[in-house]
Structure formats: C-alpha cells, structure tokens
Amino acid sequence: MLSRDDVHDVLVVPEGSEIKSLDDLPPGALVGSSSVRRKAQINRVRPDLQVVRVRGTVGTRLDKLDGKKKMYSKLDTMVLAASGLERLGVADRARQVFSVDDILPAVGAGVLALECRQADTEVTKLLVRLNDEKTQTEATAERVMLHGLRGHCNSPIAGYRVTEPDGQLSLRGMVFSRDGSTFVHAHYWGEGLNDPAVLGSRVCSELLRQGARHIIASAHSIGHTREGSPHT
Incomplete structure (x- = not known):
C-alpha cells in the first residue's frame, strides 16, 4: 500500500x-x-x-x-x-x-494498493520497499471492521482509522440507513495492544451490538427493490 x-x-x-x-x-x-x-x-x-x-x-x-x-x-x-x-x-x-465529522470517509479512502503474484519474488521485493506501514496498519483496522459487518463497496458503512500523535490507534465506524435517518456509531482506541485487527473487531462488535446488521440488511433490501440488484 x-x-x-x-x-x-x-x-x-x-x-x-x-x-x-x-x-x-x-x-x-x-x-x-x-x-x-x-x-x-x-x-x-x-x-x-x-x-x-x-x-x-x-x-x-x-x-x-x-x-x-x-x-x-x-x-x-x-x-x-x-x-x-x-x-x-x-x-x-x-x-x-467536508471534515470527517461532516462526512466520515469510506473504508480504505485514499489508499492505493499494488498486487502481484506470490511467485514473482523479485517484484515482491520491490513492492515491500514501496509499502507504507502506517497506511497498511490503518487500512487493516478499517477492513477488519468492514469484513465483520459483511459489507461491500456500496454498503451504508463508513470507517476511518487514524494514528494519534502519541502513536495510539483510533478507529471510528458508522452504519447508516439509506436516507441517513437512522445510524449507529462507535469510536475506540487501540489501548494496550494497539493491534489494528483487534481494534477493527472491537468497533465492529459495538456496531453490531447497536443494531448495525438490521440497518445494513434493510438498506440492501431497499437497494434490491429500487435498483433491481445490489452493487458488488
């Protein structure tokens, strides 16, 4: 990345x-x-x-x-x-x-990822040199949250992880109804482990506890009705 x-x-x-x-x-x-x-x-x-x-x-x-x-x-x-x-x-x-408080970004916003075949060891060595660890850490937390919510590219989900000045990880996640009238929000810090995957899982769990699954299912159901098929 x-x-x-x-x-x-x-x-x-x-x-x-x-x-x-x-x-x-x-x-x-x-x-x-x-x-x-x-x-x-x-x-x-x-x-x-x-x-x-x-x-x-x-x-x-x-x-x-x-x-x-x-x-x-x-x-x-x-x-x-x-x-x-x-x-x-x-x-x-x-x-x-728009500030992130006005419109919370999409998971992976602003991230460009490069891929190659695992067998291409020489290319892999070059990509490792290009990889930005901070970006990869941030994207990992956001993607773990998204995966846990079973979301895709057009799900009503937003997530943004930042690294605080003291090195602490922070992740905000939101799930919305299609018209924005209903939403759930969670914001956690990495604390002791400061592990991006653990942080993503914590935010996902809190969103699910607040009813995110029902909101996502309803939004996708409306998408089927109005547009014929969901976006993938």
Whole structure:
C-alpha cells in the first residue's frame, strides 16, 4: 500500500456556478453521488436535498456535472473524493472540503494498493520497499471492521482509522440507513495492544451490538427493490 492520500470528500459545482457550500443549495437541489454512504450523511444534515445516482469515472462525472454529457436532469452539485480530483490534476474544482465529522470517509479512502503474484519474488521485493506501514496498519483496522459487518463497496458503512500523535490507534465506524435517518456509531482506541485487527473487531462488535446488521440488511433490501440488484 502506498502512502495514503487525502481521505476527504468534497463538493464540486458546475462551471460558472456561484454555489460555495452545501448550505448554499436551495431545497430540492440535485446532488450527484453514486455512494450510499455519502447520500446517507448528506441527508442527515439536509434531508431536503435530492441525492441522485451518477456513475462513471471521475472525468465522466465532471462532464455530466458541466453539461458536456447528457443527464436526465441538470445537477446542482456533486460530491466526490478529494484524492480522485487530485490524481487527475483538477483539485481546484472542489468548493467545499467536508471534515470527517461532516462526512466520515469510506473504508480504505485514499489508499492505493499494488498486487502481484506470490511467485514473482523479485517484484515482491520491490513492492515491500514501496509499502507504507502506517497506511497498511490503518487500512487493516478499517477492513477488519468492514469484513465483520459483511459489507461491500456500496454498503451504508463508513470507517476511518487514524494514528494519534502519541502513536495510539483510533478507529471510528458508522452504519447508516439509506436516507441517513437512522445510524449507529462507535469510536475506540487501540489501548494496550494497539493491534489494528483487534481494534477493527472491537468497533465492529459495538456496531453490531447497536443494531448495525438490521440497518445494513434493510438498506440492501431497499437497494434490491429500487435498483433491481445490489452493487458488488
């Protein structure tokens, strides 16, 4: 895993728009996002906004936002990952950077992982030199939590682990209903062992204790009804 990039989500507006933040949007405005995690957290604070599905690469989504590609309706704004914009060299398109308290990131946000065949020992040696241990530790805690929740790429789950200044691991996890009206939250520190896998398991267990399994199942059930099949 390479060194982790920016984990934040950002608000992007059409070219020439005067909108500077989510607060500037009028009731009923259309916000483009294909992420259930983002939709739930946006609707927690602005239930009056319509979050509509937009698929495609980051470049394609920006073209749809700017009206260069056809959409069934004109979008007022869009929420994307800051790291994706930075990698395309268009980070200046971001109008508002959401804090992790505003929108908790996805599991593995900002992480790029490299893979090779186990038999390719020479390539493996090179990848070990590129590996960022801090990033791998953070991603491990988040992925253990996600695995325990039986989540996938479009489950209503958020998780973000950080290393505190004193070296202590900290992991926050959240599970939402699709409209954001119901959610559970857990936040733990690594304490004595400071083991990322143990930390991920603890946060997962607490979320399950609060009813995460039912919330996830309900969200997936709605996904079947509205979209025909779940996303994998």
